[in-house]
Amino acid sequence: MKARNPNEMMRTFVFGSAQYASPDKDGYISVELKITNEEMVSKIVSGEYRGLSVAWKVRKWECSIRHENLEECPHEVGRRYDDLICQMIARDIQAIELSVVSVPQDPRCRIIDMLVVRNRKNPEYIWYGFRVNTELDRFKNIQKAYERGLIPAKATFFFSKFFSINSEGKAVFP
Ligand SMILES: [Zn+2]
Structure with missing residues (x-):
């Protein structure tokens, strides 16, 4: 477990969905961001600031016809081959x-x-769930928070259970 800064009484993380240019229907990935400006927290809760802007780095482009490395395949982007048009698919993507x-x-x-996360003697975990794109978004984010060590297993279970009933809202653990 990482050492904690004792002065850091409150830590805030946001999880969201971000799109990258891709003809895939899976052109979304989940992103995570630590919020350091406390004023921002209330603006996110109120809905004033909930949009995300992302700059991407694409390490590999794939051809949509044979799903091979675009640099090595014989097709030309934008050209039609029988019934298919060769399109660039972004792979190995990193949000920079x-x-x-x-x-x-x-x-x-x-x-x-x-x-x-409020760092007290007994830490308090507050999860705000806003509107999702797909039903799985929230569960993926809760799971991600657990895998990152941000929430304990008990809170993971609690939040997953809470949001299976309420798709939006605020849950506090313990
Ligand atoms: Zn190709």
Whole structure:
């Protein structure tokens, strides 16, 4: 477990969905961001700032016809081959810059969940669940928070159970 800064009484993480340019229907990945500006937290809760703006780095492009490395395949992007048009699919993608904005370019690029951890003797975990794109978004984010060591197993179970009944809302553990 990582050492904690004793002065850090409150830590906030947001989880969201971000899009990258891709003809795939899976052109979304989940992103995570630590919020250091406390004023931002209330703006995210109120809905004033929930959009995400992302800069991507694509390490590999794939051809949509044979799903091979685009640099090595014989097709030309944008040309038709029988019934298929060769398109570039982004693979091996990394978000290099992520920021919270009031109005995102793509409305699906936004904060879906926010976790506030209050470091007390008995830490308190507050999960805010906002509107999701797909039903699985929230569970993926809760699971991700657990895998990152941000929430304990008991809180993971509690939040998953809470949000299976309420798709949006605020849950506090313990
Ligand atoms: Zn190709």
